[in-house]
Amino acid sequence: xxxxxxxxxxxxxxxxxxxxxxxxxxxxxxxxxxxxxxxxxxxxxxxxxxxxxxxxxxxxxxxxxxxxxxxxxxxxxxxxxxxxxxxxxxxxxxxxxxxxxxxxxxxxxxxxxxxxxxxxxxxxxxxxxxxxxxx
Amino acid sequence: xxxxxxxxxxxxxxxxxxxxxxxxxxxxxxxxxxxxxxxxxxxxxxxxxxxxxxxxxxxxxxxxxxxxxxxxxxxxxxxxxxxxxxxxxxxxxxxxxxxxxxxxxxxxxxxxxxxxxxxxxxxxxxxxxxxxxxxxxxxxxxxxxxxxxxxxxxxxxxxxxxxxxxxxxxxxxxxxxxxxxxxxxxxxxxxxxxxxxxxxxxxxxxxxxxxxxxxxxxxxxxxxxxxxxxxxxxxxxxxxxxxxxxxxxxxxxxxxxxxxxxxxxxxxxxxxxxxxxxxxxxxxxxxxxxxxxxxxxxxxxxxxxxxxxxxxxxxxxxxxxxxxxxxxxxxxxxxxx
Numbered sequence: 001x002x003x004x005x006x007x008x009x010x011x012x013x014x015x016x017x018x019x020x021x022x023x024x025x026x027x028x029x030x031x032x033x034x035x036x037x038x039x040x041x042x043x044x045x046x047x048x049x050x051x052x053x054x055x056x057x058x059x060x061x062x063x064x065x066x067x068x069x070x071x072x073x074x075x076x077x078x079x080x081x082x083x084x085x086x087x088x089x090x091x092x093x094x095x096x097x098x099x100x101x102x103x104x105x106x107x108x109x110x111x112x113x114x115x116x117x118x119x120x121x122x123x124x125x126x127x128x129x130x131x132x133x134x135x
Numbered sequence: 136x137x138x139x140x141x142x143x144x145x146x147x148x149x150x151x152x153x154x155x156x157x158x159x160x161x162x163x164x165x166x167x168x169x170x171x172x173x174x175x176x177x178x179x180x181x182x183x184x185x186x187x188x189x190x191x192x193x194x195x196x197x198x199x200x201x202x203x204x205x206x207x208x209x210x211x212x213x214x215x216x217x218x219x220x221x222x223x224x225x226x227x228x229x230x231x232x233x234x235x236x237x238x239x240x241x242x243x244x245x246x247x248x249x250x251x252x253x254x255x256x257x258x259x260x261x262x263x264x265x266x267x268x269x270x271x272x273x274x275x276x277x278x279x280x281x282x283x284x285x286x287x288x289x290x291x292x293x294x295x296x297x298x299x300x301x302x303x304x305x306x307x308x309x310x311x312x313x314x315x316x317x318x319x320x321x322x323x324x325x326x327x328x329x330x331x332x333x334x335x336x337x338x339x340x341x342x343x344x345x346x347x348x349x350x351x352x353x354x355x356x357x358x359x360x361x362x363x364x365x366x367x368x369x370x371x372x373x374x375x376x377x378x379x380x381x382x383x384x385x386x387x388x389x390x391x392x393x394x395x396x397x398x399x400x401x402x403x404x405x406x407x408x409x410x411x412x413x414x415x416x417x418x419x420x421x422x423x424x425x426x427x428x429x430x431x432x433x434x435x436x437x438x439x440x441x442x443x444x445x446x447x448x449x450x451x452x453x454x455x456x457x458x459x460x461x462x463x464x465x466x467x468x469x470x471x472x
Contacts, residue, residue, distance in 0.1 A: 023283055024149045026170075026393035028419035034170075034397035038147065038285060052437065053375055054257055084190050085261055085303075093261060093303035124302060126250065 057084065065135060074110035076101065078135050079125060094124040140271030143241045145280040145287050149394055150198070150386060153178055154282025155243045155266040156205045160214065162241055163317040167212075174398030175211050175326045176204035177333035179391050182346050183354040192376035195354075197390040199337065201264040205243065205312055207333065211326040215315040221308040225300050228309035229292070232269060235313060241270040241280070245310040247301025253281070253288040261303050269295070327402045328470065334395075335464050348464075351457035358450040370446070375436055378429045389429070392422035410470060414463050421459035428452045
């Protein structure tokens with residue numbers, strides 16, 4: 001449609017992502033007034049948990065990836081971990097019953113799935129079928 | 136369709152819904168701050184649901200249900216609003232939004248954060264209770280007043296449509312809301328009292344033991360048992376989720392307690408009421424206690440402080456928070472209307 005616009009947009013998108021970590025924080029002063037400031041370190045010494053938690057989550061993603069590569073679980077498991085989503089929620093998101101998803105975690109069952117079912121998974125996560133299978 | 140960008144003043148806010156609401160009201164000429172909107176809308180809350188799991192940890196909520204702040208705040212200041220709760224057809228939902236923008240009406244929409252690509256990838260979880268204001272379109276790109284971010288953002292039309300119809304738990308179903316008119320001089324005293332009344336009802340009088348002050352005490356009791364009842368890793372994760380939901384998920388800090396205190400302070404100046412002023416300073420102290428709780432917890436999580444019995448100490452601080460808030464709301468209950 002309008003290509004130049006799209007290009008500047010994707011550029012802005014990256015920049016926006018990099019800048020988009022700060023939040024507006026309220027605070028209480030000893031004299032009884034309330035102040036606000038922009039930042040992300042809600043307590044002194046930068047005790048923010050954000051980075052630590054994501055370090056932990058990344059470890060989980062890695063171990064899930066390994067399990068898939070070793071043939072213990074199917075890619076469905078990896079994507080569930082990656083999106084930090086539990087079974088009930090995931091079933092609602094994809095539109096497949098949770099007992100069926102549980103079966104699909106088995107690589108043997110997963111290898112027999114129809115392309116249509118796999119596309120359903122990929123569509124729900126907004127990625128291509130290729131990205132879904134080859135992690 | 137013509138391109139149109141409404142002259143909309145975006146203000147950085149601590150929380151998505153109260154921020155979107157106050158920005159929308161301010162567009163119609165009534166200067167109202169975010170804490171004021173939050174307080175009048177009866178936003179503050181506490182809810183601990185151990186049997187509903189979000190990301191494998193119990194659910195903690197520090198504010199009322201999504202949609203309530205907008206509905207109550209606008210109702211109480213007497214604004215004329217329209218809220219469309221549900222669309223069946225995404226195309227029609229987008230047409231309705233386009234028509235609003237062409238008519239110069241900035242519109243609030245509920246979206247799922249997964250499809251908002253201006254956020255860093257880590258923020259894009261499957262969370263469906265986010266609110267943004269749409270105030271312009273240009274070549275298939277929409278201008279978004281993202282309340283919890285300092286600058287306005289851009290988003291592609293198809294992404295916005297996907298976000299408005301995000302699937303999963305409690306999907307937004309294209310919900311949108313906008314204001315038709317706001318009275319020039321609303322009865323602020325009545326609005327503030329109604330907001331405070333609702334808060335007292337939520338925090339003190341709800342019979343469900345997981346809600347309000349009772350819920351806080353319940354959580355404090357359960358927290359003590361976490362290390363003995365759960366595997367160590369899991370207990371830690373519960374604590375992490377508690378701290379993150381009180382500090383890092385767009386709350387303005389300390390589980391909204393600072394924001395509510397700011398509301399009380401502003402109301403006391405507006406109404407010249409000593410009782411509310413006292414409650415405001417008490418709220419500030421309690422909020423500092425909340426912050427202390429999350430500070431200690433995060434130090435503990437990072438293992439920089441090896442305390443003998445960490446969970447019991449945290450539980451005691453939470454108990455103190457509960458009694459502090461009980462005192463505040465019981466004091467506020469004496470307000471005469």
